[in-house]
Amino acid sequence: xxxxxxxxxxxxxVPGTLVIVDALARHGVRRVIVPVASANEASLVRGIEILPxxxxxxxxxxxxxxxxxxxxxxxxxxxxxxxxxxxxxxGEVRGLEMARMALAAAAxxxxxxxxxxxxxxxxxxxxxxxxxxxxSLPHDEALEVTRISSxxxxxxxxxxxxxxxxxxxxxxxxxxxxxxxxxxxxxxxGEITLAHRGTLxxxxxxxxxxxxxxxxxxxxxxxxxxxxxxxxSALLPADFTLxxxxxxxxxxxxxxxxxxxxxxxxxxxxxLSAPLLDRFDLRIVVESPGSREPRxxxxxxxxxxxxxxxxxxxxxxxDTPLRRNSEIPQRWLxxxxxxxxxxxxxxxxxxxxxxxxxxxxxxxxxxxxxxxDLQDSELLDASHIDCASNxxxxxx
Amino acid sequence: MPASDDxxxxxxxSMLPCANATRLRxxxxxxxxxAAALAAVQSGNARNEKWFPYARRVAWPKAxxxxxxxxxxxxxxxxxxxxxxxxxxxxEELINPPAxxxxxxxxxxxxxxxxxxxxxTRAASPHGLADAYELAMLAxxxxxxxxxxxxxxxxxxxxxxxxxxxxxxxxxxxxxLDITYPRRHVELFARVRDHGLIIGxxxxxxxxxxxxxxxxxxxxxxxxxxxxxxxxxxxxxxLSTARHALELNRTILAMPGSRRNPAAAGTNALLRDGxxxxxxxxxxxxxxxxxxxxxxxxxxxxxxSVSHDAQLILRSxxxxxxTLDQLLSSSGLGSGPASAALRELERVGRxxxxxxxxxxx
Numbered sequence: 052x053x054x055x056x057x058x059x060x061x062x063x064x065v066p067g068t069l070v071i072v073d074a075l076a077r078h079g080v081r082r083v084i085v086p087v088a089s090a091n092e093a094s095l096v097r098g099i100e101i102l103p104x105x106x107x108x109x110x111x112x113x114x115x116x117x118x119x120x121x122x123x124x125x126x127x128x129x130x131x132x133x134x135x136x137x138x139x140x141x142g143e144v145r146g147l148e149m150a151r152m153a154l155a156a157a158a159x160x161x162x163x164x165x166x167x168x169x170x171x172x173x174x175x176x177x178x179x180x181x182x183x184x185x186x187s188l189p190h191d192e193a194l195e196v197t198r199i200s201s202x203x204x205x206x207x208x209x210x211x212x213x214x215x216x217x218x219x220x221x222x223x224x225x226x227x228x229x230x231x232x233x234x235x236x237x238x239x240x241g242e243i244t245l246a247h248r249g250t251l252x253x254x255x256x257x258x259x260x261x262x263x264x265x266x267x268x269x270x271x272x273x274x275x276x277x278x279x280x281x282x283x284s285a286l287l288p289a290d291f292t293l294x295x296x297x298x299x300x301x302x303x304x305x306x307x308x309x310x311x312x313x314x315x316x317x318x319x320x321x322x323l324s325a326p327l328l329d330r331f332d333l334r335i336v337v338e339s340p341g342s343r344e345p346r347x348x349x350x351x352x353x354x355x356x357x358x359x360x361x362x363x364x365x366x367x368x369x370d371t372p373l374r375r376n377s378e379i380p381q382r383w384l385x386x387x388x389x390x391x392x393x394x395x396x397x398x399x400x401x402x403x404x405x406x407x408x409x410x411x412x413x414x415x416x417x418x419x420x421x422x423x424d425l426q427d428s429e430l431l432d433a434s435h436i437d438c439a440s441n442x443x444x445x446x447x
Numbered sequence: 448m449p450a451s452d453d454x455x456x457x458x459x460x461s462m463l464p465c466a467n468a469t470r471l472r473x474x475x476x477x478x479x480x481x482a483a484a485l486a487a488v489q490s491g492n493a494r495n496e497k498w499f500p501y502a503r504r505v506a507w508p509k510a511x512x513x514x515x516x517x518x519x520x521x522x523x524x525x526x527x528x529x530x531x532x533x534x535x536x537x538x539e540e541l542i543n544p545p546a547x548x549x550x551x552x553x554x555x556x557x558x559x560x561x562x563x564x565x566x567x568t569r570a571a572s573p574h575g576l577a578d579a580y581e582l583a584m585l586a587x588x589x590x591x592x593x594x595x596x597x598x599x600x601x602x603x604x605x606x607x608x609x610x611x612x613x614x615x616x617x618x619x620x621x622x623x624l625d626i627t628y629p630r631r632h633v634e635l636f637a638r639v640r641d642h643g644l645i646i647g648x649x650x651x652x653x654x655x656x657x658x659x660x661x662x663x664x665x666x667x668x669x670x671x672x673x674x675x676x677x678x679x680x681x682x683x684x685x686l687s688t689a690r691h692a693l694e695l696n697r698t699i700l701a702m703p704g705s706r707r708n709p710a711a712a713g714t715n716a717l718l719r720d721g722x723x724x725x726x727x728x729x730x731x732x733x734x735x736x737x738x739x740x741x742x743x744x745x746x747x748x749x750x751x752s753v754s755h756d757a758q759l760i761l762r763s764x765x766x767x768x769x770t771l772d773q774l775l776s777s778s779g780l781g782s783g784p785a786s787a788a789l790r791e792l793e794r795v796g797r798x799x800x801x802x803x804x805x806x807x808x
């Protein structure tokens with residue numbers, strides 16, 4: 052039996068109902084009494100019988116058989132999406148072929164993406180359209196997302212959240228807000244946990260405080276975050292795709308039109324540490340396209356490609372804990388993403404030309420696999436390697 | 448070689464808080480030598496009242512000590528040049544000339560020869576950097592030391608060009624000689640010391656301050672027989688160097704550039720105002736009366752034959768920089784073939800990538 056007891060004996064909703072009921076189900080509990088207000092949320096868990104009761108007295112009566120349990124309101128449906136996101140379409144963006152391709156690769160393979168360019172080039176415009184090309188989550192992932200949402204206690208849940216979350220914190224966010232924090236007995240979820248299985252969008256990356264950004268490095272690598280406070284410690288999931296935008300320098304105009312002096316520029320460069328930049332598999336420089344450029348593929352078309360690429364990855368990683376190309380460990384690349392001889396030669400050539408480290412090569416390799424998946428190609432060819440290497444620019 | 452009493456006295460006087468070029472020169476004129484000037488200040492006989500407090504020993508800052516200065520100059524190998532020295536390199540005509548120059552380095556023969564000043568903007572394009580580098584190489588090959596300001600951009604490229612051709616080069620700084628600014632040029636400073644001289648008018652301990660850089664430019668202009676501006680913005684320090692050079696009646700050469708390149712706006716304006724056009728190395732040698740010595744040519748970029756796609760990319764670049772996105776739409780190539788073509792061009796050195804943009808060479 053679960054719920055908050057009112058002074059008059061009514062049972063009220065408690066935040067985190069879904070998490071608790073899910074845990075009970077895993078521990079073999081077969082029936083649970085919950086407040087009526089929580090019934091919808093609790094019923095999202097499969098394999099456990101939900102008995103809604105308005106008050107303690109009613110529950111007692113029901114147990115004695117003098118009354119009958121309330122009905123679970125039936126409102127579970129799939130595919131309901133945030134109406135705001137649906138209004139933004141990738142088809143509205145002109146040109147920017149490489150950036151679009153990178154966006155699709157980030158959506159399909161879970162690669163972190165950094166867009167850099169002068170103001171007005173279309174970085175944020177592209178990034179805001181990222182959710183529109185993300186496929187709905189499969190049931191197990193949707194349940195994870197819904198559980199996190201329930202634990203954060205934001206709202207009454209009435210249905211499974213199957214749209215991947217999209218979190219866009221402002222650049223004044225503190226490290227605790229982004230990573231998670233809390234005190235004494237209560238852990239507060241950070242943006243990275245709320246973005247689990249979805250996207251964390253950081254606009255104006257250069258304006259975030261450097262220590263906040265460096266705090267991101269560990270969760271980006273491990274995909275979980277360990278919060279430790281004096282009174283409590285918790286291991287939270289943080290498997291998200293990072294999409295970020297930044298200007299090439301403080302004034303944003305870049306290169307020859309730039310009005311920044313060297314001191315400002317080097318200070319800006321120091322804010323974005325090299326280890327952080329290295330974690331972006333995709334780094335793209337965006338310049339304002341002409342207004343005569345043709346409009347590109349719409350969100351629906353891209354979504355189809357992405358969904359297909361995701362499908363291919365699911366087949367590839369069956370029987371492994373991996374889900375996306377971006378997660379392939381370096382030593383398994385040969386196994387999951389074999390190269391054609393020509394591609395192997397190209398990769399060697401590029402690593403020599405650009406002085407790539409072992410890790411840099413692996414990153415190009417993973418992105419190339421995703422590009423091949425997007426083109427529905429089993430073979431990982433030289434053109435994919437070439438393309439992937441051009442998506443890792445020195446952006447600042 | 449220990450520094451003479453004159454040099455030490457002048458260096459100590461320049462470190463006093465009230466010292467500036469005008470007042471120091473006034474002292475030299477009134478008292479004849481640095482040592483005599485120091486004695487006059489210490490005894491309260493200087494003409495300008497600003498020096499009066501230093502008649503009392505307690506008013507002297509701790510760092511202004513003759514013995515300490517003697518040791519520092521010896522240890523660093525610094526020479527102090529004064530206007531009445533026979534090898535004073537600054538011409539009479541310079542308005543507001545420095546009162547003394549600190550000189551460090553291993554190649555003192557670089558002073559007193561015809562030189563080429565190569566200056567330009569810090570925010571240079573790769574083309575400008577390559578031009579400055581090559582021009583410096585050609586200048587030292589013709590026996591002309593290269594003078595510049597050790598700043599980022601064109602300055603550094605010019606120094607590097609001279610050094611890489613084993614030529615002489617002079618760096619004029621706007622700080623004390625014990626300060627390295629910008630910090631990232633630590634290595635360049637050391638190499639310039641090995642291949643020439645570092646010169647400055649400010650005493651030890653003076654850090655980088657914005658107003659000192661344009662003031663320093665008059666020394667660059669005075670030390671260069673010919674002044675070349677490679678790339679300059681309309682508001683940059685390179686134009687102030689050119690203005691000083693003009694006042695000194697020096698030949699000013701400028702390289703033209705596209706109106707779309709903000710780093711060429713300053714040089715284009717100079718050309719309109721009557722600067723000599725520098726299109727080929729011969730222009731420089733004619734200007735410096737080295738027409739016979741120099742027969743240098745621009746190093747033509749190697750033109751190995753490239754694939755059809757690569758030619759298409761080069762045509763789309765049309766001599767300007769572009770992002771990959773822009774290239775895809777202007778060349779009509781797919782991302783795969785375009786990437787392969789760019790890699791081919793990069794490998795043969797026809798294209799350079801910088802911050803996600805591609806520059807033809």
